[in-house]
Amino acid sequence: MRNLIDITDLTTDELQGIMDVACDIIAHPDDYSERCRGKILATLFFEPSTRTRLSFEAAMCDLGGKVIGFSDAGNSSTVKGESLADTARVIGSYVSIIAMRHPKDGAAYHASRYAGVPLINAGDGGHCHPTHTLADMLTIYRAKGGFDKLTVGFCGDLKYGRTVHSLLAALARYGGVKVVLISPEQLKLPDYIKTGLMAEAGMPYKEVDSLENAIPDLDVLYMTRIQRERFLNDTAYADLEDKYMLTAAKMALAKDDCIVLHPLPRVTEIDVDVDPDPRAKYFEQVSNGKVMRMALILFLLSHLNDDAPDPSFEDRGLFCGNHRCVANEERSIVPLFKKTRDGKLVCAYCEAEVK
Numbered sequence: 233m234r235n236l237i238d239i240t241d242l243t244t245d246e247l248q249g250i251m252d253v254a255c256d257i258i259a260h261p262d263d264y265s266e267r268c269r270g271k272i273l274a275t276l277f278f279e280p281s282t283r284t285r286l287s288f289e290a291a292m293c294d295l296g297g298k299v300i301g302f303s304d305a306g307n308s309s310t311v312k313g314e315s316l317a318d319t320a321r322v323i324g325s326y327v328s329i330i331a332m333r334h335p336k337d338g339a340a341y342h343a344s345r346y347a348g349v350p351l352i353n354a355g356d357g358g359h360c361h362p363t364h365t366l367a368d369m370l371t372i373y374r375a376k377g378g379f380d381k382l383t384v385g386f387c388g389d390l391k392y393g394r395t396v397h398s399l400l401a402a403l404a405r406y407g408g409v410k411v412v413l414i415s416p417e418q419l420k421l422p423d424y425i426k427t428g429l430m431a432e433a434g435m436p437y438k439e440v441d442s443l444e445n446a447i448p449d450l451d452v453l454y455m456t457r458i459q460r461e462r463f464l465n466d467t468a469y470a471d472l473e474d475k476y477m478l479t480a481a482k483m484a485l486a487k488d489d490c491i492v493l494h495p496l497p498r499v500t501e502i503d504v505d506v507d508p509d510p511r512a513k514y515f516e517q518v519s520n521g522k523v524m525r526m527a528l529i530l531f532l533l534s535h536l537n538d539d540a541p542d543p544s545f546e547d548r549g550l551f552c553g554n555h556r557c558v559a560n561e562e563r564s565i566v567p568l569f570k571k572t573r574d575g576k577l578v579c580a581y582c583e584a585e586v587k
């Protein structure tokens with residue numbers, strides 16, 4: 233049986249296969265409308281995220297399956313003190329597949345060990361949100377036909393932006409992607425990503441602070457929100473807001489086929505005057521998210537007899553130092569650790585490094 237906890241759980245070939253199915257769903261939706269007849273998806277949302285939950289539910293409905301679930305923890309047995317492991321076991325006995333969102337880092341991996349059915353991580357704290365990345369990948373793939381020789385710009389908050397880190401991890405596996413990192417000094421991409429994932433993949437990058445100067449070279453521009461609360465005062469924030477806001481005037485400097493992505497919801501970082509531009513793909517991203525979830529559900533349900541890749545996690549008698557980690561939350565959890573490819577010891581649940 234397979235799960236999707238992190239985007240890197242899928243090989244490059246598997247990701248390609250899922251994108252091919254998604255394109256086929258878009259071309260022939262009727263061929264898929266009965267594929268999950270008799271199957272049930274549970275959406276277990278321990279914190280609200282209406283948009284993501286509805287995307288999963290619409291995906292299962294369009295496959296002819298049924299959906300059960302809850303939309304925040306107040307409606308579940310966890311308020312009575314039930315462990316996540318027990319909730320996963322119980323719900324897993326009712327359904328064919330689970331999509332779960334949880335506020336704790338590492339919760340998805342923990343629940344997947346008990347669910348007995350495939351589990352899709354629909355966001356676990358600040359850790360991962362892989363189906364978001366699937367939507368991003370399909371949007372780029374449909375517009376560009378592949379990932380060769382692309383120059384991808386990431387603009388905005390590159391420090392805390394989980395969607396940015398995850399998309400970089402997915403793109404790093406394709407040779408030939410160049411990256412331009414566009415952000416203010418305070419919100420630069422963390423060094424561990426540059427020296428780890430990107431250096432390992434030999435992914436060339438440059439860091440700049442001006443969107444206007446960078447935009448003419450880009451094939452893909454991935455915008456993210458700069459959050460006001462990251463700044464000490466409103467004046468500092470207002471200056472940045474203007475500098476990093478994408479407008480029709482800035483789009484006039486971009487290539488004719490440069491596409492614009494954004495994880496949504498947007499606030500002010502993309503002016504509404506960009507919306508009518510055919511290069512703006514952020515609303516198409518939403519529908520791509522639904523078809524990728526459909527393709528992912530089909531993939532996981534067709535791999536029920538596969539052995540998951542052996543993660544070689546070990547009990548080392550240690551504790552995870554990340555206070556947001558699920559391993560520090562539930563008494564029943566045995567803290568497990570794994571070695572990364574570059575030799576670091578990390579928590580198996582939340583992937584925080586053990587110092």
Ligand SMILES: [Zn+2]
Pocket residue numbers: 338552553554557558559579580581582583584
């Ligand atoms: Zn941890």
